[in-house]
Structures are given as structure tokens and as C-alpha cells.
Amino acid sequence: MxxxxxxxxxxxxxxxxxxxxxxxxxxxxxxxxxxxxxxxxxxxxxxxxxxxxxxxxxxxxxxxxxxxxxxxxxxxxxxxxxxxxxxxxxxxxxxxxxxxxxxxxxxxxxxxxxxxxxxxxxxxxxxxxxxxxxxxxxxxxxxxxxxxxxxxxxxxxxxxxxxxxxxxxxxxxxxxxxxxxxxxxxxxxxxxxxxxxxxxxxxxxxxxxxxxxxxxxxxxxxxxxxxxxxxxxxxxxxxxxxxxxxxxxxxxxxxxxxxxxxxxxxxxxxxxxxxxxxEGKGVSLNNLCTGCAYCKGCPKGIEIPKFMDSYNQYILTGRKEAITDRLSGHWSVKKEMAAECIGCGNCERQCTQHLPIIERLKEIGTM
Ligand code: SF4
Ligand code: SF4
CATH class of the missing domain: 3.20.20.100 (NADP-dependent oxidoreductase domain)
Known part of the structure; x- marks a missing residue:
């Protein structure tokens, strides 16, 4: 050791x-x-x-x-x-x-x-x-x-x-x-x-x-x-x-x-x-959700870690469809739920990675 x-x-x-x-x-x-x-x-x-x-x-x-x-x-x-x-x-x-x-x-x-x-x-x-x-x-x-x-x-x-x-x-x-x-x-x-x-x-x-x-x-x-x-x-x-x-x-x-x-x-x-x-190796990784689940308490009941985990797949693979594949195939979550976000910012204040959650949900909601 x-x-x-x-x-x-x-x-x-x-x-x-x-x-x-x-x-x-x-x-x-x-x-x-x-x-x-x-x-x-x-x-x-x-x-x-x-x-x-x-x-x-x-x-x-x-x-x-x-x-x-x-x-x-x-x-x-x-x-x-x-x-x-x-x-x-x-x-x-x-x-x-x-x-x-x-x-x-x-x-x-x-x-x-x-x-x-x-x-x-x-x-x-x-x-x-x-x-x-x-x-x-x-x-x-x-x-x-x-x-x-x-x-x-x-x-x-x-x-x-x-x-x-x-x-x-x-x-x-x-x-x-x-x-x-x-x-x-x-x-x-x-x-x-x-x-x-x-x-x-x-x-x-x-x-x-x-x-x-x-x-x-x-x-x-x-x-x-x-x-x-x-x-x-x-x-x-x-x-x-x-x-x-x-x-x-x-x-x-x-x-x-x-x-x-x-x-x-x-x-x-x-x-x-x-x-x-x-430097220069791997994908740009600072924007990934780590799944820590500190973004709890969404007033609209949006399961944010599942959405952000699915967005990770897009960052990691470069394929936008990977988001919806992950949401439905892995998490059994409807992507339409993302459009329920009212932008209160509660989750972003809690996010340990300081991710632009609202913007990402908007993107998923309009896919
Ligand atoms: S900003 Fe949207 S996703 Fe985040 S807690 Fe508020 S309603 Fe939920
Ligand atoms: S707090 Fe941020 S990093 Fe942690 S699960 Fe939620 S979105 Fe992901």
C-alpha cells in the first residue's frame, strides 16, 4: 500500500x-x-x-x-x-x-x-x-x-x-x-x-x-x-x-x-x-450530471437526475437521440415531463455540478 x-x-x-x-x-x-x-x-x-x-x-x-x-x-x-x-x-x-x-x-x-x-x-x-x-x-x-x-x-x-x-x-x-x-x-x-x-x-x-x-x-x-x-x-x-x-x-x-x-x-x-x-483527451466532462440527487424537491415532480443522466448520454455519445433512448429505455420516463418545468430555479441552486438544468429540460421538452 x-x-x-x-x-x-x-x-x-x-x-x-x-x-x-x-x-x-x-x-x-x-x-x-x-x-x-x-x-x-x-x-x-x-x-x-x-x-x-x-x-x-x-x-x-x-x-x-x-x-x-x-x-x-x-x-x-x-x-x-x-x-x-x-x-x-x-x-x-x-x-x-x-x-x-x-x-x-x-x-x-x-x-x-x-x-x-x-x-x-x-x-x-x-x-x-x-x-x-x-x-x-x-x-x-x-x-x-x-x-x-x-x-x-x-x-x-x-x-x-x-x-x-x-x-x-x-x-x-x-x-x-x-x-x-x-x-x-x-x-x-x-x-x-x-x-x-x-x-x-x-x-x-x-x-x-x-x-x-x-x-x-x-x-x-x-x-x-x-x-x-x-x-x-x-x-x-x-x-x-x-x-x-x-x-x-x-x-x-x-x-x-x-x-x-x-x-x-x-x-x-x-x-x-x-x-x-x-489536456485534450476524452470528451469535455465538466458538464456532466454525477447523479448525486441533491436537486430534490422539484415542485412539478420532475425527476431531474433521470433527465440529466439521459442528457449525459448525449454529451458522451454526441447523439441527441441517446437522450430519449435513455429516458424511455432505461428510466421509463416520458420526455414530455421536461416541458412541465416552470423555471423556479430550485434545482439549479442545489446542483452540485452547477448544471444549466432549466435550459437542458427546455431542449429535451422540444425534441
Ligand atoms: S427549475 Fe424546473 S426542474 Fe428545476 S425545480 Fe423548478 S420546476 Fe423543477
Ligand atoms: S444535483 Fe446536479 S449533478 Fe446532482 S443529480 Fe441533480 S442535476 Fe445531477
């Missing part, structure tokens, strides 16, 4: 981390949690010492599974994370609500401390500021008590906004979505964090499944390697000097092995060197 130093700390973390939101669904449903816990145990055996978990993942069982594994290993051999935001506190900004949430995570993880506790899912600066004004002080208090070791945040903000948060110097590290789809507009954020001495952990390195689903469009990532497209996409992320850990969601031991292989003999490069290496 290839290890990197986490920001300006002395912690050495594996270049690939275990994303614990993909424990086997059937096993989770059937309550076979011990069986699911074999995955983090196997990951550690293979050198993966960074385990990222959170409430709500896997029907709210991920922390419990991860705790089962954590209780079977030397605690200091693993860096474990969890997360909290106003949503998980049910918008209750009191100290009690925060402590209840933190204590629940500690109990589920069967541990006295969490290595990295995230202020979770900051969609924009407003939401970040709300969290700073209300619960940040509780993070600091818990840190002083040794219940959490490092205060970090997770975000879907764009480069410039991330830079503003980084500038505050309030966080040891951050977790952001970064991949071969969106790297061009996320690079300034990871560079700013790295320069500030922060650790940078990356979620969603496969672009919400889009990269493995379109292997031809992304085959350029595998050039000169014996890796599969998903492995090459993981390596792409991990190879950035500015990035400390690339998370890989693993359901099976094979997934763990695949992730480990992806970073064998890793060579680190700066974000500029990576950009130069891939």
Missing part, C-alpha cells in the same frame, strides 16, 4: 481509503452485519487504514458494521471518520442534540474517539456559515475533550467557495467529490487546501458510476497501464499530490483488491501536471 502524510499532521494514511456506504445490501437487510464487517477487516489486512463512515449510510447500519470491525483490531491501526450536519441533528442546533449525535456515533463505532469528525455536506457558503454559527463550537469542545481528534468538513462547493472556507484555517482537512469528470473546476480548491497544510480526502472518484458505465469515453485514463477503467479512475485521483486519500466504496473483497491494485507503485503529480497529461 502507498501511504501519504495527512496534511500537516504526523498521521500516515493509505492512499486509498475504505468508503463504507457500499456494504452488501442483502446482508445489511438480513442483519448479517458481522459478515459485512469482514470487508473493513480485509481492507486493513491489505493496508487500507482510513475508514470513512457516517450515519444514514447503508440504512443507517454503516457505523455499526464499521464498529464491529474496529473493535476487533488495534484501535491505533485505523483512522476512522464520521459526520454530522444540521440534517442529522434534525435541525436542532443545541449542544445536547450535537452531543447525542456524537455519542451515538462513538457507541456504534465502539470507540472512545473519532479521528476525523466532519461538518457534513456543505452545499454552499450559506449552509457552511449556518453550521459555523451554530455547531462549530461544539466540535471544538468535543476536540478539547479528546472525543474527536480532528475537525474536518465535507463539501460540494466549487473551487472559489472551498478556497474561502480553507482560508479560515478552522479545519484540519476536507472531503470533496473529485474525479475525471469534474477535476478542472475543482483543482483550485484542492490546491488551496494542500497549500494550507490540510488533508484532502476524495469521495466519488468514479463520478457516481458514470465512469465505469461509459468505459469507452474514459479509456484514455488506462493508457500505458494494465488497469481497468474504474481502477484507472481511482489512480487518477490518488496520483494528485494535493490529494491525501481517495475513497473506494467496497462491497466485496474483490473490490478491495481492485482498489489496492489501483495505487500500486503510485507516482504523485501536481494538479497542473495531471491536467497537462489529460
Amino acid at each position: 502507498y501511504y501519504k502524510k495527512y496534511g500537516n499532521t504526523d498521521m500516515m494514511v493509505s492512499a486509498v481509503g475504505l468508503g463504507t456506504m457500499r456494504y452488501d445490501e442483502e446482508d445489511i437487510k438480513a442483519g448479517r452485519l458481522e459478515k459485512c464487517a469482514e470487508i473493513p477487516l480485509y481492507a486493513l489486512e491489505k493496508g487500507i487504514n482510513y475508514w470513512d463512515t457516517a450515519p444514514l449510510y447503508c440504512d443507517d447500519k454503516s457505523e455499526i458494521v464499521t464498529g464491529i470491525a474496529l473493535s476487533q483490531v488495534q484501535r491505533s491501526d485505523v483512522y476512522v471518520t464520521s459526520k454530522v450536519n444540521l440534517g442529522t441533528l434534525k435541525q436542532d442546533t443545541s449542544r445536547d442534540a450535537f452531543r447525542r449525535r456524537l455519542e451515538t456515533s462513538l457507541a456504534r463505532l465502539k470507540t472512545d474517539y473519532i479521528d476525523f469528525y466532519h461538518m457534513w455536506c456543505m452545499l454552499n457558503l450559506d449552509s457552511w456559515q449556518r453550521h459555523m454559527d451554530t455547531i462549530y463550537r461544539f466540535f471544538e469542545e468535543a476536540k478539547a475533550e479528546g472525543l474527536i481528534r480532528n475537525i474536518v468538513f465535507s463539501s460540494h462547493m466549487q473551487g472559489n467557495d472551498i478556497e474561502k472556507v480553507v482560508e479560515t484555517g478552522k479545519f484540519k482537512g476536507m472531503l470533496i467529490g473529485y474525479n475525471a469528470l469534474n477535476y478542472r473546476f475543482r483543482q483550485s480548491g484542492i490546491k488551496a487546501a494542500h497549500e494550507k497544510g490540510m488533508g484532502v480526502v476524495v469521495m466519488n472518484p468514479l463520478g457516481g458510476g458514470m465512469i465505469p458505465q461509459n468505459p469507452e469515453a474514459f479509456s484514455y485514463l488506462t493508457e500505458g497501464t494494465d488497469l481497468t477503467v474504474p481502477q484507472a479512475a481511482l489512480r487518477f485521483v490518488a496520483s494528485h499530490k494535493e490529494i491525501t486519500v481517495a475513497l473506494a466504496g467496497c462491497t466485496t473483497k474483490q473490490h478491495v483488491d481492485d482498489a489496492v491494485k489501483a495505487v500500486e507503485n503510485l507516482e504523485e503529480k501536481t494538479a497542473e501536471e495531471v491536467a497537462a497529461q489529460y
Whole structure:
């Protein structure tokens, strides 16, 4: 395993981390949690010492599974994370609500401390500021008590906004979505964090499944390697000097092995060197929907991620008919629904990729 130093700390973390939101669904449903816990145990055996978990993942069982594994290993051999935001506190900004949430995570993880506790899912600066004004002080208090070791945040903000948060110097590290789809507009954020001495952990390195689903469009990532497209996409992320850990969601031991292989003999490069290496290769990917589904709550009931996923097919194949093929063939959605959009802008304000959703729906509606 290839290890990197986490920001300006002395912690050495594996270049690939275990994303614990993909424990086997059937096993989770059937309550076979011990069986699911074999995955983090196997990951550690293979050198993966960074385990990222959170409430709500896997029907709210991920922390419990991860705790089962954590209780079977030397605690200091693993860096474990969890997360909290106003949503998980049910918008209750009191100290009690925060402590209840933190204590629940500690109990589920069967541990006295969490290595990295995230202020979770900051969609924009407003939401970040709300969290700073209300619960940040509780993070600091818990840190002083040794219940959490490092205060970090997770975000879907764009480069410039991330830079503003980084500038505050309030966080040891951050977790952001970064991949071969969106790297061009996320690079300034990871560079700013790295320069500030922060650790940078990356979620969603496969672009919400889009990269493995379109292997031809992304085959350029595998050039000169014996890796599969998903492995090459993981390596792409991990190879950035500015990035400390690339998370890989693993359901099976094979997934763990695949992730480990992806970073064998890793060579680190700066974000500029990576950009130069891939300049002009592949299609223009910044405009793709990642399927994150943050654009919820359309007043007209339009299933936006399905429409935007179908629009992706057009961007990836260059065929306009691919949109309608995907809508009807894959999603069983009527394209006429797109014309129902009243342009309220709610979805665009939530969109983590900042896509022109209204314009695209208009285009689909008139096809
Ligand atoms: S802009 Fe259109 S698609 Fe977006 S939330 Fe409003 S009505 Fe729905
Ligand atoms: S349209 Fe935007 S918010 Fe909605 S799923 Fe796609 S990327 Fe996510």
C-alpha cells in the first residue's frame, strides 16, 4: 500500500481509503452485519487504514458494521471518520442534540474517539456559515475533550467557495467529490487546501458510476497501464499530490483488491501536471450530471437526475437521440415531463455540478 502524510499532521494514511456506504445490501437487510464487517477487516489486512463512515449510510447500519470491525483490531491501526450536519441533528442546533449525535456515533463505532469528525455536506457558503454559527463550537469542545481528534468538513462547493472556507484555517482537512469528470473546476480548491497544510480526502472518484458505465469515453485514463477503467479512475485521483486519500466504496473483497491494485507503485503529480497529461483527451466532462440527487424537491415532480443522466448520454455519445433512448429505455420516463418545468430555479441552486438544468429540460421538452 502507498501511504501519504495527512496534511500537516504526523498521521500516515493509505492512499486509498475504505468508503463504507457500499456494504452488501442483502446482508445489511438480513442483519448479517458481522459478515459485512469482514470487508473493513480485509481492507486493513491489505493496508487500507482510513475508514470513512457516517450515519444514514447503508440504512443507517454503516457505523455499526464499521464498529464491529474496529473493535476487533488495534484501535491505533485505523483512522476512522464520521459526520454530522444540521440534517442529522434534525435541525436542532443545541449542544445536547450535537452531543447525542456524537455519542451515538462513538457507541456504534465502539470507540472512545473519532479521528476525523466532519461538518457534513456543505452545499454552499450559506449552509457552511449556518453550521459555523451554530455547531462549530461544539466540535471544538468535543476536540478539547479528546472525543474527536480532528475537525474536518465535507463539501460540494466549487473551487472559489472551498478556497474561502480553507482560508479560515478552522479545519484540519476536507472531503470533496473529485474525479475525471469534474477535476478542472475543482483543482483550485484542492490546491488551496494542500497549500494550507490540510488533508484532502476524495469521495466519488468514479463520478457516481458514470465512469465505469461509459468505459469507452474514459479509456484514455488506462493508457500505458494494465488497469481497468474504474481502477484507472481511482489512480487518477490518488496520483494528485494535493490529494491525501481517495475513497473506494467496497462491497466485496474483490473490490478491495481492485482498489489496492489501483495505487500500486503510485507516482504523485501536481494538479497542473495531471491536467497537462489529460489536456485534450476524452470528451469535455465538466458538464456532466454525477447523479448525486441533491436537486430534490422539484415542485412539478420532475425527476431531474433521470433527465440529466439521459442528457449525459448525449454529451458522451454526441447523439441527441441517446437522450430519449435513455429516458424511455432505461428510466421509463416520458420526455414530455421536461416541458412541465416552470423555471423556479430550485434545482439549479442545489446542483452540485452547477448544471444549466432549466435550459437542458427546455431542449429535451422540444425534441
Ligand atoms: S427549475 Fe424546473 S426542474 Fe428545476 S425545480 Fe423548478 S420546476 Fe423543477
Ligand atoms: S442535476 Fe446536479 S444535483 Fe441533480 S443529480 Fe445531477 S449533478 Fe446532482
